[in-house]
Amino acid sequence: xxxxxxxxxxxxxxxxxxxxxxxxxxxxxxxxxxxxxxxxxxxxxxxxxxxxxxxxxxxxxxxxxxxxxxxxxxxxxxxxxxxxxxxxxxxxxxxxxxxxxxxxxxxxxxxxxxxxxxxxxxxxxxxxxxxxxxxxxxxxxxxxxxxxxxxxxxxxxxxxxxxxxxxxxxxxxxxxxxxxxxxxxxxxxxxxxxxxxxxxxxxxxxxxxxxxxxxxxxxxxxxxxxxxxxxxxxxxxxxxxxxxxxxxxxxxxxxxxxxxxxxxxxxxxxxxxxxxxxxxxxxxxxxxxxxxxxxxxxxxxxxxxxxxxxxxxxxxxxxxxxxxxxxxxxxxxxxxxxxxxxxxxxxxxxxxxxxxxxxxxxxxxxxx
Amino acid sequence: xxxxxxxxxxxxxxxxxxxxxxxxxxxxxxxxxxxxxxxxxxxxxxxxxxxxxxxxxxxxxxxxxxxxxxxxxxxxxxxxxxxxxxxxxxxxxxxxxxxxxxxxxxxxxxxxxxxxxxxxxxxxxxxxxxxxxxxxxxxxxxxxxxxxxxxxxxxxxxxxxxxxxxxxxxxxxxxxxxxxxxxxxxxxxxxxxxxxxxxxxxxxxxxxxxxxxxxxxxxxxxxxxxxxxxxxxxxxxxxxxxxxxxxxx
Numbered sequence: 001x002x003x004x005x006x007x008x009x010x011x012x013x014x015x016x017x018x019x020x021x022x023x024x025x026x027x028x029x030x031x032x033x034x035x036x037x038x039x040x041x042x043x044x045x046x047x048x049x050x051x052x053x054x055x056x057x058x059x060x061x062x063x064x065x066x067x068x069x070x071x072x073x074x075x076x077x078x079x080x081x082x083x084x085x086x087x088x089x090x091x092x093x094x095x096x097x098x099x100x101x102x103x104x105x106x107x108x109x110x111x112x113x114x115x116x117x118x119x120x121x122x123x124x125x126x127x128x129x130x131x132x133x134x135x136x137x138x139x140x141x142x143x144x145x146x147x148x149x150x151x152x153x154x155x156x157x158x159x160x161x162x163x164x165x166x167x168x169x170x171x172x173x174x175x176x177x178x179x180x181x182x183x184x185x186x187x188x189x190x191x192x193x194x195x196x197x198x199x200x201x202x203x204x205x206x207x208x209x210x211x212x213x214x215x216x217x218x219x220x221x222x223x224x225x226x227x228x229x230x231x232x233x234x235x236x237x238x239x240x241x242x243x244x245x246x247x248x249x250x251x252x253x254x255x256x257x258x259x260x261x262x263x264x265x266x267x268x269x270x271x272x273x274x275x276x277x278x279x280x281x282x283x284x285x286x287x288x289x290x291x292x293x294x295x296x297x298x299x300x301x302x303x304x305x306x307x308x309x310x311x312x313x314x315x316x317x318x319x320x321x322x323x324x325x326x327x328x329x330x331x332x333x334x335x336x337x338x339x340x341x342x343x344x345x346x347x348x349x350x351x352x353x354x355x356x357x358x359x360x361x362x363x364x365x366x367x368x
Numbered sequence: 369x370x371x372x373x374x375x376x377x378x379x380x381x382x383x384x385x386x387x388x389x390x391x392x393x394x395x396x397x398x399x400x401x402x403x404x405x406x407x408x409x410x411x412x413x414x415x416x417x418x419x420x421x422x423x424x425x426x427x428x429x430x431x432x433x434x435x436x437x438x439x440x441x442x443x444x445x446x447x448x449x450x451x452x453x454x455x456x457x458x459x460x461x462x463x464x465x466x467x468x469x470x471x472x473x474x475x476x477x478x479x480x481x482x483x484x485x486x487x488x489x490x491x492x493x494x495x496x497x498x499x500x501x502x503x504x505x506x507x508x509x510x511x512x513x514x515x516x517x518x519x520x521x522x523x524x525x526x527x528x529x530x531x532x533x534x535x536x537x538x539x540x541x542x543x544x545x546x547x548x549x550x551x552x553x554x555x556x557x558x559x560x561x562x563x564x565x566x567x568x569x570x571x572x573x574x575x576x577x578x579x580x581x582x583x584x585x586x587x588x589x590x591x592x593x594x595x596x597x598x599x600x601x602x603x604x605x606x607x608x609x610x611x612x613x614x615x616x617x
Contacts, residue, residue, distance in 0.1 A: 002476060002479055003476060003477050003478075003479055005476070006472070006473055006475075006476020006477050007473075007476070007477060009473070009476070010462070010465065010469075010473045010476075013464070013465055013469060014462070014464055014465075017464040017465075017505075018464065201458060201462070201463070202456045202457070202458025202459070202460055203458075203460050203461075203462060205426060205454065205456050205460070206454055206455075206456065206460040207477075208425075208426055209424045209425065209426065209449060209452065209454040209531075210449060210474075210477050210478065211446065211449045211450055211477065211478065211479070212477050
């Protein structure tokens with residue numbers, strides 16, 4: 001154990017001596033969180049919706065069919081009552097709920113204003129806006145068709161409501177994404193150079209000849225950065241909650257624990273990259289390319305995963321950030337607990353274990 | 369001369385390492401006695417580094433046997449690690465740590481007690497006359513100082529055998545001479561020295577010398593015996609004959 005702590009202490013000294021690394025570690029996240037104030041709108045295909053039809057009439061049936069045949073929506077659940085709506089959203093699968101009240105058809109045919117309700121999950125803001133816009137347009141088309149050749153005015157009032165994020169505040173959406181991206185990038189880049197640096201300096205050989213084992217080297221490298229990145233993550237979180245007013249509806253300890261897990265994963269990915277190459281420069285650039293592009297485009301951070309082509313949707317399953325974004329959104333905005341997020345958590349744990357084992361294997365054999 | 373009771377520090381028997389079709393070290397067999405200064409010579413690519421890596425446990429041999437300090441290189445690598453010191457041509461110090469911090473780190477990973485580390489630090493600082501730069505970053509030290517410090521650090525845990533892989537590269541002749549004084553002193557205290565070098569004058573300082581050519585040990589004896597065998601008056605001459613002998617084939 002003393003051996004391990006001697007190693008960890010040395011790693012801390014490296015970090016403290018290297019001012020530029022410290023600047024990257026703490027400077028970039030602040031700049032990123034404050035600068036990323038934009039959002040992009042995108043087309044959606046086959047968004048999963050639920051139906052609460054209290055009317056069971058010709059018109060409610062026809063409108064539902066119109067929506068489903070448009071290609072934008074896919075019915076996955078029929079709800080019985082208003083109480084079912086909230087749990088349906090919490091599972092995170094359903095993006096919108098369509099509600100027909102009792103007497104909808106009757107009101108519509110007799111010249112009274114009929115009403116339809118669209119509830120959308122606005123923790124994914126872009127998706128929510130697009131979905132309600134599409135649905136409204138389809139319903140209006142239907143009204144126009146029915147109106148032609150009919151003298152009585154026929155109207156449907158569409159009430160759309162955003163759940164989880166009623167004001168559609170942009171920060172709600174981008175803070176979990178930016179937090180994820182920044183933690184992943186900074187953490188992975190930090191560790192991606194450390195082993196490559198030891199190889200470049202020739203000190204790696206000396207470590208391998210010493211009684212330190214691969215596990216001690218790996219976790220000795222990870223531990224100082226885990227601590228620093230965790231402090232960093234807490235700062236970003238505080239920035240999001242206090243400055244950008246992102247709500248924190250769920251459990252803070254759970255969020256911090258998940259954050260620690262995600263940082264650990266990112267650090268181990270960095271170590272893995274580092275174990276593959278002998279050059280700091282190669283390590284730095286590969287971690288940038290491997291992490292940055294897929295994370296931005298495939299994690300659901302900017303582009304909704306639902307609107308991606310099928311092959312990209314499949315690839316998105318191996319992007320660690322995707323799961324962490326879902327976890328952060330779930331805890332902060334929806335306020336759900338581990339019961340709803342255990343799958344994502346298990347995936348992150350599995351990935352961490354995978355990269356730990358791969359890195360240990362590489363450290364063992366790659367020195368030749 | 370050799371007592372049968374005393375076990376050699378290094379024994380190899382037909383030790384071989386292949387990388388695909390390429391045979392880097394081809395059935396090398398030798399033994400090194402305790403307290404001996406053993407020179408391991410050869411041109412670049414002759415297989416020296418591969419051999420030294422196998423002996424240190426950095427590479428697994430393809431075939432053959434080897435024992436370091438009585439421990440088997442296949443099965444007892446962890447025990448070997450406690451018994452050996454290693455110094456590479458890059459000096460193996462951390463440039464962004466101070467002299468004192470480097471010593472403390474290496475003491476720590478070899479599990480020396482704090483009191484022991486403190487005692488050894490004083491000892492090294494005193495011996496190498498480094499008191500004035502004890503808290504200076506190693507990066508700013510002259511090459512010769514780094515080299516001597518690196519050797520002292522490799523000797524910190526009092527290993528039975530120390531492997532020096534081209535320890536004098538790029539160092540001026542006076543410093544090299546001082547460095548060899550340190551090597552002699554360590555050997556005198558019973559440490560076995562296994563050293564690779566490019567400098568033929570250094571080969572003369574060794575008790576025995578082996579010369580590797582194309583993965584094989586072509587010659588192994590005392591410098592004096594090798595010189596008389598090949599009828600030349602310097603190790604450089606011996607080396608030229610052996611190296612040329614194969615290159616013209």
